Amino acid sequence: MAKKIYLIGLGLIGGSIALSIKHNDPSIHIIGFDINNDQAALAKKLGAIDEVSYEIFPSDISSVDIIFISTPVEQTINIIKDLKDVELKKNVIITDVGSTKVKIVESANKYLNGRIKFVGGHPMAGSHKSGILAAKPHLFENAFYILTPSKYVTLEDLEQLKNILEGTKANFIEMSPQEHDRVTGVISHFPHIVAASLVYQAKNHEEQFPLVKRLAAGGFRDITRIASSNPYMWRDILLHNKGPLLHLFDDWISEMERVKGFVENEEAENLYDYFEHAKHYRDGLPEKQKGAIPSFYDLYVDVPDYPGIISEVTGFLAQEKISLTNIRIIETREEIYGVLRLSFQTEHDRELAINCISKYSTYETFII
Numbered sequence: 001m002a003k004k005i006y007l008i009g010l011g012l013i014g015g016s017i018a019l020s021i022k023h024n025d026p027s028i029h030i031i032g033f034d035i036n037n038d039q040a041a042l043a044k045k046l047g048a049i050d051e052v053s054y055e056i057f058p059s060d061i062s063s064v065d066i067i068f069i070s071t072p073v074e075q076t077i078n079i080i081k082d083l084k085d086v087e088l089k090k091n092v093i094i095t096d097v098g099s100t101k102v103k104i105v106e107s108a109n110k111y112l113n114g115r116i117k118f119v120g121g122h123p124m125a126g127s128h129k130s131g132i133l134a135a136k137p138h139l140f141e142n143a144f145y146i147l148t149p150s151k152y153v154t155l156e157d158l159e160q161l162k163n164i165l166e167g168t169k170a171n172f173i174e175m176s177p178q179e180h181d182r183v184t185g186v187i188s189h190f191p192h193i194v195a196a197s198l199v200y201q202a203k204n205h206e207e208q209f210p211l212v213k214r215l216a217a218g219g220f221r222d223i224t225r226i227a228s229s230n231p232y233m234w235r236d237i238l239l240h241n242k243g244p245l246l247h248l249f250d251d252w253i254s255e256m257e258r259v260k261g262f263v264e265n266e267e268a269e270n271l272y273d274y275f276e277h278a279k280h281y282r283d284g285l286p287e288k289q290k291g292a293i294p295s296f297y298d299l300y301v302d303v304p305d306y307p308g309i310i311s312e313v314t315g316f317l318a319q320e321k322i323s324l325t326n327i328r329i330i331e332t333r334e335e336i337y338g339v340l341r342l343s344f345q346t347e348h349d350r351e352l353a354i355n356c357i358s359k360y361s362t363y364e365t366f367i368i
């Protein structure tokens with residue numbers, strides 16, 4: 001069992017991996033390095049790591065069992081290249097978390113050439129946010145964690161990596177780097193391009209229609225949330241996955257032409273079928289697992305409808321350090337009661353909230 005871990009890159013993903021390892025087994029010693037010293041200091045302060053390294057390859061790197069590279073994908077390749085000349089522990093495992101795999105695994109095979117065991121990794125959960133302050137120990141709960149092990153990696157090596165990642169509560173799945181980049185191109189990379197393009201469509205109409213920005217409601221905000229992601233990260237991802245993405249551009253252009261034809265020719269039945277089939281497929285996405293549908297867990301609370309009720313309820317949760325992902329007043333009933341909808345990242349947090357609210361109040365809670 002690995003007892004000493006080294007994390008290069010202490011942002012959202014690296015930080016969440018560190019927190020999940022620490023929460024699962026505090027005895028694991030984690031050293032962390034980040035080119036941004038503030039991130040590293042925060043990671044230490046948050047208890048994600050035990051020790052900050054101020055150089056990327058410290059002398060005690062030769063004693064670590066597993067090295068996680070959780071940097072943007074182009075930096076990941078640079079680090080793998082530099083690692084080839086570093087003295088490391090025999091049987092050390094190196095893994096990454098990059099959103100692309102083909103180029104990263106190619107560089108590992110080229111520079112580490114089996115001398116060092118490399119397991120491509122990619123947790124299929126995250127956020128449009130970046131940095132250690134967005135990191136959560138349960139970020140990967142119920143998500144798929146994709147592994148693309150090279151031929152030099154044994155089953156025991158994979159088990160050792162999965163054991164250290166047990167605290168993520170993710171579901172591990174193996175695939176080839178090629179399959180990984182094709183699939184993630186479809187369900188992650190290209191959707192990020194589309195989200196950004198929809199933002200540009202609004203921006204490009206703002207001069208003619210100044211209200212565009214102000215009238216943007218839930219639908220536009222939902223579909224464009226990921227356009228707030230880290231541009232540095234997505235620049236690298238698109239350049240790493242150019243091949244599959246160029247095919248997806250062609251598919252998308254054909255699809256838009258097809259739908260344009262339905263509208264232009266007023267093909268009502270085709271338009272209905274278009275939305276109906278999309279709804280059927282989307283509604284069929286697995287709810288429990290993350291990465292497919294944001295697995296927010298909603299709790300409804302019957303509350304008296306008076307000023308300050310929201311801060312009263314969130315105050316209960318704050319007292320017990322229960323984190324919330326969203327809160328909305330969804331209904332104000334004629335009589336004195338209203339309904340709050342509280343959203344949580346995990347079912348466990350929702351359970352904690354139910355107990356917390358019943359402990360501090362008589363407000364009725366229910367799950368739909």
Ligand SMILES: NC(=O)c1ccc[n+]([C@@H]2O[C@H](COP(=O)([O-])OP(=O)(O)OC[C@H]3O[C@@H](n4cnc5c(N)ncnc54)[C@H](O)[C@@H]3O)[C@@H](O)[C@H]2O)c1
Nearest residue numbers: 009011012013034035036071072073098099126127130131
């Ligand atoms: N954001 C997501 O939803 C998500 C999900 C799964 C995988 N990923 C992948 O995880 C990786 C990290 O993404 P993130 O969301 O954690 O980004 P992030 O910006 O939150 O964190 C990246 C960290 O790496 C540091 N860094 C950059 N270059 C470095 C270098 N050369 N040496 C050391 N540290 C360096 C940055 O200072 C930053 O703190 C990326 O490869 C991304 O594709 C992201």
Ligand SMILES: O=C(O)C(=O)C[C@]1(C(=O)O)C=C[C@@H](O)C=C1
Nearest residue numbers: 099123124125126127128188226
């Ligand atoms: O949840 C989000 O905001 C994400 O964009 C996470 C997301 C994705 O779903 O595309 C982004 C990049 C990753 O490689 C994996 C997951």
